[in-house]
Amino acid sequence: MISRLAVFLVSLLVTLPVTATPQAEIQKLPSRLAKSTGLPQSEIAGWFDRVSYQKKIIDAITRPSEGLPWYRYKKIFLNKRRIDGGVAFWKKHRKDLESAEKQYGVPAEIIVAIIGVETQYGHNKGRWSALDSLATLAVGYPRRSKFFYSELVQLVRLAKEEKLSPVQLKSSYAGALGLPQFMPSSYRAYAVDFNADGQRDLLNSEADAIGSVANYFARHGWKKNAPVVARAKIKSKAGLKLVNKKLKPSMTLAQLAQKGIKPLVNMPQTEKATVLGYDEKTRKNYQLGFKNFYVITRYNTSRNYAMAAWLLAQELKKRMG
Known part of the structure; x- marks a missing residue:
C-alpha cells in the first residue's frame, strides 16, 4: 500500500507544471527583445550576462512614497535642503533656464523644481542597473509587466541610438534615467540636445536636462501664464x-x-x-x-507629486525674487 502511494505521489509531481523562477524568466528576455527590436540576440544576450532579478525593486515599487499622507509626503520636498539646492542650481544655470523659458514657455521655477523633486538637482540619479530594474519589473511585477517590458525595449533602442552602454546605465528602481528621471520612452520622445554638442545627454548634462524638461511640459500642453x-x-x-x-x-x-x-x-x-x-x-x-496642474501630472500621475513640485517651484521663485 505504501509503495503504491509513493508511486502515485511521484507521478503527480512529475505531471505538475513547474513554475519558472524570475531569474529563469529574465534569461528568456534576450530572445524576446531581439524579436522586438531587430537587434542580434547574441548582442543582447551579452548585455544580460550580469542581469539579475532584484526582489528589493519589487518591494520598493509596492510601497512608493506617493502613498504617504500629504502632510508627511510634502516634508520630503518642501525643506531647507531642497530649497537651498534649487536656488544654487538656478543661479548656476540661469542662462540655460532663461533660454528654455523663452523657447518653450515653461517657467524656470517649474523646470528647477521638477529636477529637484526627481534627483535633488542631479545628486541622486539612481543606483540600480537600468537593465536589472526593467527586467525585474517586466517578469516580476504582473500588474504592469507589459509596460515595463515595453520600456525595456525602449531602453535597448535608446542605447543604440545614443551610443550608450546598456550595462553601465544607472536608473531608479523603476528604470527612470538621468537628472530628470525620464523613462526610456520619454527619453527617446522628449529629450533635446539643448547645449548643441551633438548628443541628448540626460545622464550628465544639466543643460540638456533643463531643455528636455521644458520640452516635455510644452509638448504636454503647458500654457504660459495660465493658472495652476x-x-x-x-x-x-x-x-x-x-x-x-x-x-x-x-x-x-x-x-x-x-x-x-x-x-x-x-x-x-x-x-x-x-x-x-x-x-x-x-x-x-x-x-x-487647472490644465497646467494636469500637465504636471503627465510627468508623474500622483496628485501629491504634482502639488509638491508646484509648491517647491513657488518657494524657489520667492527666494530668487
Missing part, C-alpha cells in the same frame, strides 16, 4: 463627492459653483478645473487644479 491651482471652499455634500475623482479638469468654475465649490480668488467662470483634497494634520486642504 487655487485654494477652494466646498459648501455641499455634492461638492465633496467630486474631491480627488479626476485628474483632468472637466468642469467649468460655473458648473463647480452649482455644486457648492468656489475658488477663494476671482477667476473666469469658463476656466475648467478638477477638485483636489490634501490631508493636513488637523484639516483638509481643498484646491482646484
Whole structure:
C-alpha cells in the first residue's frame, strides 16, 4: 500500500507544471527583445550576462512614497535642503533656464523644481542597473509587466541610438534615467540636445536636462501664464463627492459653483478645473487644479507629486525674487 502511494505521489509531481523562477524568466528576455527590436540576440544576450532579478525593486515599487499622507509626503520636498539646492542650481544655470523659458514657455521655477523633486538637482540619479530594474519589473511585477517590458525595449533602442552602454546605465528602481528621471520612452520622445554638442545627454548634462524638461511640459500642453491651482471652499455634500475623482479638469468654475465649490480668488467662470483634497494634520486642504496642474501630472500621475513640485517651484521663485 505504501509503495503504491509513493508511486502515485511521484507521478503527480512529475505531471505538475513547474513554475519558472524570475531569474529563469529574465534569461528568456534576450530572445524576446531581439524579436522586438531587430537587434542580434547574441548582442543582447551579452548585455544580460550580469542581469539579475532584484526582489528589493519589487518591494520598493509596492510601497512608493506617493502613498504617504500629504502632510508627511510634502516634508520630503518642501525643506531647507531642497530649497537651498534649487536656488544654487538656478543661479548656476540661469542662462540655460532663461533660454528654455523663452523657447518653450515653461517657467524656470517649474523646470528647477521638477529636477529637484526627481534627483535633488542631479545628486541622486539612481543606483540600480537600468537593465536589472526593467527586467525585474517586466517578469516580476504582473500588474504592469507589459509596460515595463515595453520600456525595456525602449531602453535597448535608446542605447543604440545614443551610443550608450546598456550595462553601465544607472536608473531608479523603476528604470527612470538621468537628472530628470525620464523613462526610456520619454527619453527617446522628449529629450533635446539643448547645449548643441551633438548628443541628448540626460545622464550628465544639466543643460540638456533643463531643455528636455521644458520640452516635455510644452509638448504636454503647458500654457504660459495660465493658472495652476487655487485654494477652494466646498459648501455641499455634492461638492465633496467630486474631491480627488479626476485628474483632468472637466468642469467649468460655473458648473463647480452649482455644486457648492468656489475658488477663494476671482477667476473666469469658463476656466475648467478638477477638485483636489490634501490631508493636513488637523484639516483638509481643498484646491482646484487647472490644465497646467494636469500637465504636471503627465510627468508623474500622483496628485501629491504634482502639488509638491508646484509648491517647491513657488518657494524657489520667492527666494530668487
